[in-house]
Amino acid sequence: MNETEPRLDRARVRSQRETHPGFFWLTLEFPPDYPDILPGQYLNLRTGSLNDPLLRRPFGVVEFYREPKASVVELYYGVVGLGTARMATWREGDGVDCLGPLGQRYTVVPDRPALLVAGGRGAAPLLYLYRLMRERQHKAVRFAFGARTKEMLFGLERLDEAGLYVATEDGSAGYRGTIIEALAHRPEWLRDKPVLYACGPERFLAATARLAAEHDLDCQVSLEAVYGCGLGLCRGCAVPLRGESRYLMQCIEGPVVDAARIDWARMEHV
């Protein structure tokens, strides 16, 4: 399923920057021969000692590029628990135990307009997808970005204002409310049958999937969950599928999944 087999590496922290309190932009260096990481794929990082936290933490990449002496990965995260709190202490030169690349990427539909729908930190893989789409001169790439506050809209400088629509729940930037509500005020963005590429929290993705269904649009969502392993071993990240008794294993069959396949009513937090 994967284009590349995952491997274990010791990455090196090139830099880490706190963009606003509790939110970090992390740049890691890998060997030059590191396999391609594609938008939607993720890295699974050890964040602590042997025992705590026990499990790796998965992160979709915001950016991936090659330099003569390194493959460079950028990640963006917020401190939400023990693992990310440990990560926040990482300094330049620190080694990071990394398993990857893992998971299924977004499948770009070349001849259709693209609407990237980001919820909070979920913008991470979409910023990377956006950059590649623009480079490949994908027709009509639009970016709808919703977050709780203005400060949580990260990476805006990488987006072209012309195709950008922003919403914040506190009204500190753009539309006041969710980005899904906001899109109701941009009917022209949905009228030319774009493909939706979405990433964010589960409820946000469920709302995006509903929007796609209402407008009869194809929609790929990148799910987030607690992963035990990232390799399909533990069977912990089960996603209920519409009309099927079998569950999809998000860590290897996702995180990017066709929204129409998911039985949203049986999801955990919807």
Added chain:
Amino acid sequence: MSERAPDLSVTAGKLPLKNPVLVASGTGGYGAELTPILDLTTIGGVVTKTIFQEVRPGNPPQRIAETPAGMLNSIGLEGVGIERFLSEKLPKLEGVDTRVVVSIGGYGPEDFARLAERLDGVSRCDAIELNISCPNVKEGGLDMSTHPRLAADVVRTVRPTTKKPVWAKLTPNVTRISDVGKACLDEGADGISAINTLLGMQIDVAHRTPTLRRGVGGLSGPAIRPIALVKCWELLQVLRCDVIGMGGIATANDALEFLIAGCKAVQVGTAVYSDPDCPARIAEGIAEYLERTGMDRVSDLIGNINLDREWLLGPKSADEEGGQS
């Protein structure tokens, strides 16, 4: 110091192994899933995910939760069923120089016997582990190792169906694991795998619900290691049988504890999730320890515990206990 590399080979529960490190059931898939990261030929063997006769979708999410130095799981024995296992999964291990122990499950003794009989003619299956100790399925009786009589029923029914070594995997969620172990051995089990997970629970304070959809799950990881060790110790002291020890083993040092206690082999489980190549490093670490301490063979280490002082040890074997009262 010996000049040659130490001999790591052991025979555990009638199964000869090149070294005493196996991947535990449910943590290495059906074996081949690990191969991009772990060279299976560097370890003694893999125990497969538990196979049932039929396909099982497993439990609804949430299925796992992280805990201090551990994790809870409530996977619910998701699996492809015996037919797909034999036609799709097991052939991927053909020609791989490692042992394959097939874990089987069922709702009653006859289910186990049917699967064991089927596997008896399958050359790639080197031994059978009876999973009579999963806490995560709602059908009654899947935690048969909480009762000596139920455990005995399974082993008794399975034993005549196969010539392959049979290990019974026991739950720690009992007062005296050796009572259950004895029942299994009396019916012809070749080895005891111990322990399966401990029953545990976590509450999601934000939602005021249990984190796991089934409410409870099995606790594994380093948090349970001392409990696992004392359960193995009890089995070894009381029954003097072949014990395949497991529970929170993540390093060579952890594995050494179980071997010194007397376990013939160890299984590495949850540690594989975060450290998928650790079983190989654990096998290497055992070899290094033997070299460092001047032992030629791992069999010299097994049960080689210094008890020359007055240790307060318990429990005693049934005979000794009888003599004391």
